[in-house]
Amino acid sequence: MNIQLLLTGNELMNGDVVDSNSAMVADELKQLGLQIQRKVTVGDAMDVLVEELQHLSKSADMLLVNGGLGPTTDDLTAEALAQLCGVALAEHPEARAHLQHWADTRGLVLNAANLKQAMLPAGARVVPNSRGTAVGFAMHHNNCEIICTPGVPHELRAMLNETIVPQLDGQVSEAQKLLLNRYHTFGQGESNLQQWIADKLPDFPAEVELGFRAGAPTLEVKIQTPAQLADIHQQACQQLTALIGDYIVAQESGSLAATLIDELKRRNQTITFAESCTGGLISAMLTAEPGSSAVFEAGFITYANRIKSQLVGVNPADLEQHGAVSEPVVRQMAEGALAASGADYVAAVSGIAGPEGGSEEKPVGTVWIAWGSTGNIHTARLHYPYRRKMFQTMVAGAALDLVRREIMNIDSAPRYLKDRQHPVTKIR
Amino acid sequence: MNIQLLLTGNELMNGDVVDSNSAMVADELKQLGLQIQRKVTVGDAMDVLVEELQHLSKSADMLLVNGGLGPTTDDLTAEALAQLCGVALAEHPEARAHLQHWADTRGLVLNAANLKQAMLPAGARVVPNSRGTAVGFAMHHNNCEIICTPGVPHELRAMLNETIVPQLDGQVSEAQKLLLNRYHTFGQGESNLQQWIADKLPDFPAEVELGFRAGAPTLEVKIQTPAQLADIHQQACQQLTALIGDYIVAQESGSLAATLIDELKRRNQTITFAESCTGGLISAMLTAEPGSSAVFEAGFITYANRIKSQLVGVNPADLEQHGAVSEPVVRQMAEGALAASGADYVAAVSGIAGPEGGSEEKPVGTVWIAWGSTGNIHTARLHYPYRRKMFQTMVAGAALDLVRREIMNIDSAPRYLKDRQHPVTKIR
Numbered sequence: 001m002n003i004q005l006l007l008t009g010n011e012l013m014n015g016d017v018v019d020s021n022s023a024m025v026a027d028e029l030k031q032l033g034l035q036i037q038r039k040v041t042v043g044d045a046m047d048v049l050v051e052e053l054q055h056l057s058k059s060a061d062m063l064l065v066n067g068g069l070g071p072t073t074d075d076l077t078a079e080a081l082a083q084l085c086g087v088a089l090a091e092h093p094e095a096r097a098h099l100q101h102w103a104d105t106r107g108l109v110l111n112a113a114n115l116k117q118a119m120l121p122a123g124a125r126v127v128p129n130s131r132g133t134a135v136g137f138a139m140h141h142n143n144c145e146i147i148c149t150p151g152v153p154h155e156l157r158a159m160l161n162e163t164i165v166p167q168l169d170g171q172v173s174e175a176q177k178l179l180l181n182r183y184h185t186f187g188q189g190e191s192n193l194q195q196w197i198a199d200k201l202p203d204f205p206a207e208v209e210l211g212f213r214a215g216a217p218t219l220e221v222k223i224q225t226p227a228q229l230a231d232i233h234q235q236a237c238q239q240l241t242a243l244i245g246d247y248i249v250a251q252e253s254g255s256l257a258a259t260l261i262d263e264l265k266r267r268n269q270t271i272t273f274a275e276s277c278t279g280g281l282i283s284a285m286l287t288a289e290p291g292s293s294a295v296f297e298a299g300f301i302t303y304a305n306r307i308k309s310q311l312v313g314v315n316p317a318d319l320e321q322h323g324a325v326s327e328p329v330v331r332q333m334a335e336g337a338l339a340a341s342g343a344d345y346v347a348a349v350s351g352i353a354g355p356e357g358g359s360e361e362k363p364v365g366t367v368w369i370a371w372g373s374t375g376n377i378h379t380a381r382l383h384y385p386y387r388r389k390m391f392q393t394m395v396a397g398a399a400l401d402l403v404r405r406e407i408m409n410i411d412s413a414p415r416y417l418k419d420r421q422h423p424v425t426k427i428r
Numbered sequence: 429m430n431i432q433l434l435l436t437g438n439e440l441m442n443g444d445v446v447d448s449n450s451a452m453v454a455d456e457l458k459q460l461g462l463q464i465q466r467k468v469t470v471g472d473a474m475d476v477l478v479e480e481l482q483h484l485s486k487s488a489d490m491l492l493v494n495g496g497l498g499p500t501t502d503d504l505t506a507e508a509l510a511q512l513c514g515v516a517l518a519e520h521p522e523a524r525a526h527l528q529h530w531a532d533t534r535g536l537v538l539n540a541a542n543l544k545q546a547m548l549p550a551g552a553r554v555v556p557n558s559r560g561t562a563v564g565f566a567m568h569h570n571n572c573e574i575i576c577t578p579g580v581p582h583e584l585r586a587m588l589n590e591t592i593v594p595q596l597d598g599q600v601s602e603a604q605k606l607l608l609n610r611y612h613t614f615g616q617g618e619s620n621l622q623q624w625i626a627d628k629l630p631d632f633p634a635e636v637e638l639g640f641r642a643g644a645p646t647l648e649v650k651i652q653t654p655a656q657l658a659d660i661h662q663q664a665c666q667q668l669t670a671l672i673g674d675y676i677v678a679q680e681s682g683s684l685a686a687t688l689i690d691e692l693k694r695r696n697q698t699i700t701f702a703e704s705c706t707g708g709l710i711s712a713m714l715t716a717e718p719g720s721s722a723v724f725e726a727g728f729i730t731y732a733n734r735i736k737s738q739l740v741g742v743n744p745a746d747l748e749q750h751g752a753v754s755e756p757v758v759r760q761m762a763e764g765a766l767a768a769s770g771a772d773y774v775a776a777v778s779g780i781a782g783p784e785g786g787s788e789e790k791p792v793g794t795v796w797i798a799w800g801s802t803g804n805i806h807t808a809r810l811h812y813p814y815r816r817k818m819f820q821t822m823v824a825g826a827a828l829d830l831v832r833r834e835i836m837n838i839d840s841a842p843r844y845l846k847d848r849q850h851p852v853t854k855i856r
Binding site for chain 1: 441442443444445446447448450451452453454455458463464465466467468469470471476480639640641701703706707708709710711712714715716718719720721724725726727728729730731732734735738739768769781782783784785816817820
């Protein structure tokens with residue numbers, strides 16, 4: 001099935017908005033084994049829209065149009081589709097009823113701008129919108145199903161899940177569908193992982209496709225297999241998790257922080273952080289997740305040396321002798337945070353985020369991390385030669401991952417501890 | 429000038445990568461008064477690429493092709509352009525020399541994959557790439573200048589700034605260019621600001637275009653005027669800043685946190701934070717900026733009640749009587765953080781980030797903020813009815829903005845303090 005996408009909106013053309021809707025559509029179609037063949041983006045101009053609808057509908061079996069359903073005069077999609085199909089706009093009872101219901105439940109009165117959203121091409125089929133005022137609508141033209149959808153992301157997502165994907169599902173053979181598993185990994189880059197898999201899994205089934213999506217601090221690895229090969233898919237998932245399982249920090253819609261919270265909750269234990277170079281980011285990453293209050297009570301942002309001594313009891317003599325970015329200091333930060341908070345686990349970091357503050361011995365990107373529990377503190381020196389914000393993100397990821405490994409009793413010497421021990425020259 | 433954009437890459441079609449390059453190109457062209465008329469994205473397939481190049485070059489004066497210049501067999505742009513123009517691929521001396529220089533400076537030997545990047549359509553003009561191995565190249569076809577550029581964002585940006593924009597600059601009349609000023613605002617939504625400007629500036633010059641780009645926690649407002657109307661542009665900037673100046677937290681590439689750091693540095697003063705519901709995010713936003721160590725020494729993440737007493741001296745009786753989300757508690761958090769850190773300024777927050785923990789009296793989204801200096805602490809109750817991460821982001825923004833207003837002696841009762849005092853039902 002040839003599926004194409006037409007995105008409309010001046011804000012998509014002038015650089016004010018980055019389009020994430022098309023990635024969402026591609027992701028939703030993937031499970032059906034479907035992909036988008038072409039996507040075209042144009043501004044809000046009637047002649048351009050009609051011409052593009054005509055052009056794309058000639059080669060597509062299904063054309064998804066996204067955007068331009070709103071109440072303002074810039075929103076031209078219904079009018080453009082009517083022109084294309086040579087029909088008039090007409091008030092559509094189903095759309096009108098939807099708008100009326102929407103207004104009634106909010107105690108509002110529909111105005112002229114609202115009512116414009118019930119004016120659809122004559123003969124169009126309504127596609128329900130469970131999240132907003134603008135219904136979607138569909139027409140046939142040039143032997144192509146043209147479906148117009150709202151630009152608001154959560155409205156589009158609901159329409160895909162509730163109507164469009166189920167409709168497509170009925171048109172796709174089981175053989176065409178894909179099985180898809182997602183693994184979020186920390187600590188290995190894409191090229192490293194690819195090489196590793198190629199070296200260690202020479203018999204990895206050829207029917208299985210591996211995909212990678214770079215995030216920060218994690219990297220998503222996807223396993224995709226034709227749905228009729230369920231055994232092979234399962235086998236590939238087992239092979240991969242056996243090989244890189246240590247580096248998998250979450251699956252599907254999970255996250256590193258959510259995994260850590262779940263593991264701590266299960267053990268009825270708590271965690272604390274003492275942060276210098278990350279300035280609160282580790283704690284912020286943990287507390288961005290719902291439920292974090294069950295496992296996190298206190299965090300110490302000890303940016304200045306004086307505060308490292310005052311809040312978490314670092315010996316001023318060690319600060320003087322070894323500097324803030326040193327093993328003794330980060331160890332004492334961890335021990336002090338444990339003592340002050342009464343938490344079961346800790347991570348502490350002290351490093352040089354840059355752009356200033358580096359030296360030959362300790363270049364920008366150097367960080368000391370300490371993690372563990374009372375009487376069982378580990379330390380490591382790492383080097384993340386990235387720009388300031390990426391450095392902070394990766395250090396926060398490493399701190400969370402090292403505690404995760406400790407708590408779950410997973411290999412406490414992952415490759416990245418060794419690989420990143422010494423400064424390298426690469427600056428990303 | 430009709431400029432179009434062709435983006436290539438399977439990763440752009442399958443949802444693995446969100447395209448931000450086209451927004452970058454649009455932004456760079458804006459200053460010349462130029463915009464992209466159409467952008468098309470296709471996967472890595474030769475026939476599709478050649479067909480699309482043919483189709484777009486018929487209507488465009490300039491076609492920017494982005495992606496597909498790499499060393500792998502998926503990278504088809506040079507071959508596609510050669511097919512389109514009916515010429516062969518040939519090793520281009522300038523491209524070869526660029527690759528050789530790149531390898532020499534890194535002590536590397538060029539391999540076959542590298543050398544593929546010197547094979548360009550015969551007769552192509554090289555467009556230098558100062559940041560990577562893949563040179564760009566340009567050809568004329570269908571009376572259209574086709575320029576092929578690398579997909580790596582920082583390579584594309586350099587090529588735009590160093591070659592493509594200067595080249596276009598010579599083809600654009602001064603009259604066509606735009607003057608552009610950007611203001612980052614906090615505290616007013618786009619529709620509020622638009623209404624306000626419409627009401628208060630009825631004589632705002634019609635030749636000046638206002639643009640908005642939603643961010644979190646700030647909203648960017650752009651003023652664009654044809655370059656020959658420099659006086660009118662300046663007048664519009666003055667009118668706007670006179671009206672909404674209080675809400676402008678940074679200009680051009682600045683940020684709210686960077687402004688706060690600059691103001692504190694100038695006064696040789698420091699700041700601290702006591703954070704409950706934001707869990708470290710306020711401190712993380714400040715320390716994400718270079719230079720923050722000059723003004724920030726300590727942060728207190730007091731997530732649990734016990735820690736609020738222990739770290740920043742909140743009276744347990746007040747926690748018991750008023751609850752953690754209350755005026756007395758947040759005021760004592762602020763006073764305690766000032767005392768413990770010795771900082772000159774403080775912000776403290778305690779709220780209900782959700783999704784759990786709300787009550788009828790204090791629904792999810794409620795937050796108490798305290799800010800000021802020793803002996804001069806202000807407090808306010810606000811309501812941000814958003815999802816957890818957006819709530820945290822907006823609360824952090826409000827904390828930073830309220831301190832900014834205090835330090836700079838700007839109106840300490842901005843509209844949002846009043847507008848957001850009481851819970852509203854809208855959930856975004």
